[in-house]
Amino acid sequence: MDLVLLEKVLLGLFVAITVAVVVSKLRGKRFKLPPGPIPVPVFGNWLQVGDDLNHRNLTAMARRFGEIFLLRMGQRNLVVASSPELAREVLYTQGVEFGSRTRNVVFDIFTGKGQDMVFTVYGDHWRKMRRIMTVPFFTNKVVQQNRHGWEDEAARVVADLKANPKAATEGVVLRRRLQLMMYNNMYRIMFDRRFESEEDPLFLKLKALNGERSRLAQSFQYNYGDFIPILRPFLRGYLKMCKDVKERRIQLFKDCFVEERKKLNQTGGSDGLKCAIDHILEAEKKGEINEDNVLYIVENINVAAIETTLWSIEWGIAELVNHPEIQEKLRREIDAVLGAGVQVTEPDMPKLPYLQAVIKETLRLRMAIPLLVPHMNLHDAKLAGYDIPAESKILINAWFLANNPNHWKKPEEFRPERFLEEEAKVEANGNDFRFLPFGAGRRNCPGIILALPILGITIGRLVQNFELLPPPGQDKIDTTEKGGQFSMHILTHSTIVAKPRAL
Known part of the structure; x- marks a missing residue:
């Protein structure tokens, strides 16, 4: 390391320690903070x-410190809420106060400093983006217009699996x-x-860039520069990679999809049928949003809609493979209600309560976003009688809410029957603050209206x-979890034997 840089870093750390100690003492007099481990200066x-603040580690801390606790991560306050009552307070009762999103160096890059909808602060821009995205993406009309496409995919x-002899052996x-199916559903x-196949060159390029974006954003590698800003010079290489991936993705969205759609509309090749981007481009023409906003909306859908639903499908299949009796019970319901060989469609969902229960149980036990997307209070706030300093990062441990033995009967078991018996009134839409796979309140995930029928x-x-x-020689498939800063997916993408049934 350059000696001048090292000298500046050491001097900066000394100043930061001094300031942190003084601020800590001053704040100690002013704030009644939630309990938590005793912090040390600077760190x-x-x-x-x-770094690994995943749902299970935070659950262990909640059992030690209580349903609300505070972690001081460098210069950032991180408040963890682990009860239905506190979830209601953060997401609903004080939804405005806690309605913003935390900023960090990596997400500032990927979202153009909050030009999107998912990660922007609560305010006029968020309300405008939410309104513009609702009509083309998040209504029952969208479901009815697109369900035939989902059923086709x-x-x-099914046809590809039946045509592949390896699948059955x-x-x-x-x-x-x-x-590929999920990309086609959303595109x-x-x-x-x-995209016609898994080998489609554009699909491969898109998938690779999206995968790299997810890897960089989910990493714990950038935390030290985020927690202690003076250390950010050491992140130059990492942030350069993030900027490169962001620029290539945004350019790909623009050149290969947005501009191509504009050309198609100008030449009359779209047959006058509107897709989501047409509505978004109309908003741009009216001056409601700019070109960057359009591209960051595409960015959000690529991140928030495709992979999360895919993780849930993968978890659901894994649990059904490992619980053949549940799989057979579900199969019997579908055959009895629809008739042998009659394929499931979206309008059939209300007639298939056990299928709905399997989906809910998958979302409960294997929640794709177990801590939801973090919230933030722009100003000093109160929660459970404690002072929450401005710009604190608020995490709702939604996984623990749905897996707490004090609130659920044998939560460690995969048992869809619970949603037909003791939890029959619980839905995934946030009607019960013990079960929040899509969040609740103002910043809930509107994609629930698409995700549930696709699942x-x-x-x-x-x-x-x-x-x-499971594959030959195995009794079960591996369901070890792999988590990032915001996700929980399956560690090993399992090999599944799919033996066609005689219908």
Whole structure:
């Protein structure tokens, strides 16, 4: 390291320590803070608890410190809420006070400093973006217009599996084909386009850039520069990679999808049928949003809609493979209600309560975003009688809410029956603050209206067309979790044997 830089860093650390100690003492007199481990100057609790603040580690801390506790991560306050009552307070009762999103060096890059909808602060820009995105993406009309496309994509998955002799014998990594399906589901909505195969060059490029974006954003590598800003010079290489990936993704969205759609509309090749991007481009023409906002909306859908639903499908299949009795019970329901060989469609969902229960149980036990997207209070606030300093990062441990043995009967078991018996009134839409797979309140995930029918169609058709089994020589498939800063997905993309049924 350059000696001048080292000298500046050491001097800066000394100043930061002095300031932190003084501020800590001053704040100690002013604030009644939530309990938590005792922080040390500059580093806070970071050296004590580490980077991996996943749902299970935070659950262990909640059992030690209580349903609300505070971690001081460098210069950032991180407040963790772990009870339904506190979740209601943060997400609903004080939804305005806690309605913003935390900023960090990496997400500032990927969202153009909050030009999107998901990660922007609560205010006029968020309200405008939410309103503009609702009509083309998040209404029942959108579901009815696009359900035939989702059913078609699921049918293609079934056909491809039946045509692949390996699927019925040694098995295939089903996730790869389902990933193509999910991209096609969302790109049909956005651009009225689909990719023909897993080898499509544009699909491969898009998938690679999205994967790299997720890897960089989910990493714990950038935390030290985020927690202690004086250390950010050491992140130059990492942030350069983030900027490069961001620029290439945004350019790809613009050149290959947005501009192509504009050309198609100008030449009359779209047949006058509107897709989501047409509505977004109309808002741009009216001056409600700019070109960057358009591209960051596409960015959000690529991140928030495709992979999260894919993770949930993958978890649901894994649990059904490992619980053949549940898989068979679901198959019997579908056959009895629809008739042998009649394929599941979106309008069938209300008639298939056990299928709905399987989906809910998957979302409960294997929540894709177990800590939800972090919240933030722009100003000093109160929560559970404690003072919450301005710009604190607020995490709701939604996984613990849905897996707390004080609130659920044998939560460690995969048991869909609970949603037909003791929890029959609980829905995934936030009507019960013990079960928040899509959040609740102002900043809830509006994608629930798309995710639930896609989950039902996909899982339903796979179960009714195939007996889903672990590969030869295995009794079960591995369901070890892999988590990032905001996600929980399966560590090993499992090989699944799909033996066609005689229908």
